[in-house]
Amino acid sequence: MSTIEPAPSSVGQRGPAEHDLRDQIIQAARAHFSRFGYGKTTVADVAKAIGFSKAYIYKFFDSKQAIGQTICAQCLDKIVAAGEAGIADGRSASEKFRRFFNSIIMTTAELALEEELLYEVAAHAAEERWPSVVAYLERAETLVKEIIFFGRETGEFERKTPIDETSEAIMLVMQSFMNPLMLKQNLKGLPENPAKVINLILRSLAP
Amino acid sequence: MSTIEPAPSSVGQRGPAEHDLRDQIIQAARAHFSRFGYGKTTVADVAKAIGFSKAYIYKFFDSKQAIGQTICAQCLDKIVAAGEAGIADGRSASEKFRRFFNSIIMTTAELALEEELLYEVAAHAAEERWPSVVAYLERAETLVKEIIFFGRETGEFERKTPIDETSEAIMLVMQSFMNPLMLKQNLKGLPENPAKVINLILRSLAP
Structure with a gap:
């Protein structure tokens, strides 16, 4: 496999790879998807749940799908x-x-x-x-x-x-x-x- | 198999078994289910499509599910x-x-x-x-x-x-x-x- 290609689990991710915030976002998103469904959850909902702005989340993931893929x-x-x-x-x-x-x-x-x-x-x-x-x-x-x-x-x-x-x-x-x-x-x-x-x-x- | 039990394909059917009207109802229902979906079709829709009253359909089938089952x-x-x-x-x-x-x-x-x-x-x-x-x-x-x-x-x-x-x-x-x-x-x-x-x-x- 080429070293230039990102690993499948990091597609659509942005910013420093090792980051507690990334995990926090994932945990919050997981809870939301699990409770309210993937289709109905927005990036804004996830942001709200952990007390950050939507723009801040976009520093780590470029879309809801990128969070879902992770x-x-x-x-x-x-x-x-x-x-x-x-x-x-x-x-x-x-x-x-x-x-x-x-x-x-x-x-x-x-x-x-x-x-x-x-x-x-x-x-x-x-x-x-x-x-x-x-x-x-x-x-x-x-x-x-x-x-x-x-x-x-x-x-x-x-x-x-x-x-x-x-x-x-x-x-x-x-x-x-x-x-x-x-x-x-x-x-x-x-x-x-x-x-x-x-x-x-x-x-x-x-x- | 007991002879008292109806055959699986006749569950929920009523009236004389051999009847052109039964076939007509089935054909109309099939076209409706296929076009608009089973969930969204009502017995009234099927009745309308073949120009009969809902009550008349109920002489042949006791529910939409009975039509679906047939x-x-x-x-x-x-x-x-x-x-x-x-x-x-x-x-x-x-x-x-x-x-x-x-x-x-x-x-x-x-x-x-x-x-x-x-x-x-x-x-x-x-x-x-x-x-x-x-x-x-x-x-x-x-x-x-x-x-x-x-x-x-x-x-x-x-x-x-x-x-x-x-x-x-x-x-x-x-x-x-x-x-x-x-x-x-x-x-x-x-x-x-x-x-x-x-x-x-x-x-x-x-x-």
Whole structure:
């Protein structure tokens, strides 16, 4: 990746990167989005909540969407970190695979349940393909490929199917539980339903 | 199934079952839902469109939802019929499996593209678990089981996994393309993406 491009989580941010005020703005915005919805919150509302002027907020973020993208990126970072911890905890490739997706799904569900209205941010993020979402999905697919490579090396998984085909199909299947809007329709079936789907995928990976 | 219970497609219907007027009401309602949305259409609007009184419509349907359910059931009947034709066209179990889901998905997508706003009816149907939707999903799962049985008999599919587990997982995986609200997010990937997912499922069914 080019070093000139900003990291996906810093798109639309301005001013010094390390700043307590930035965090304060994010916290206030998160509370507002969560309570009143992303669509209905204005930059002025967020400014009011922390006692600053709108102009001051614009020193840090160039739009409401830039704030939304930062929140989205923070959530996705948390989800990926949980997934990576899951992989580290698993011994076999199958165990890594199970723990990776379980951690991702449970963290996504927790975030969604905690702050119901963040679904709205997620809806915008998914529909407008925010850079943090694209980066997240690419990272997740890379991790899936690494698990498959590992499983192919240890002889746990078959080696015939092109790895791109395998990982792409897995990402398509798991979107029902990774995409928060689809997960919303699947909340009642947690954690049994993803477990059943993961079992099906692992059968498809068997040599 | 008890003979006393009405068929799912006739819930909330009144008066003689065979009646041109019933069809006329359905056609008018369909056009209205499709153009103005299910939520915004009233029974009075439908009555006006075909030049009858509201009271007359109530002789045939006891609510707007009853009309919506009939439209929904008609769509689902068409989708199942396409799926069954797909099964009949396939020779091997894999071919039956592929054709079944391809026919279901393409018919669902066609209905959705033709009448964009019927998505709204589908949203109500899915959320409120209308009887026709429940019956449709049960029928689809039964057909999936029949294909798996056939494949197990011919030796095309493995026989170790309990059939209920297999069919349930397949239905969970395929919901991304069967549920019109999820399919809406997948329209751009037709027909390649379901084909990739179907390939993954067929690998999971291999002996």
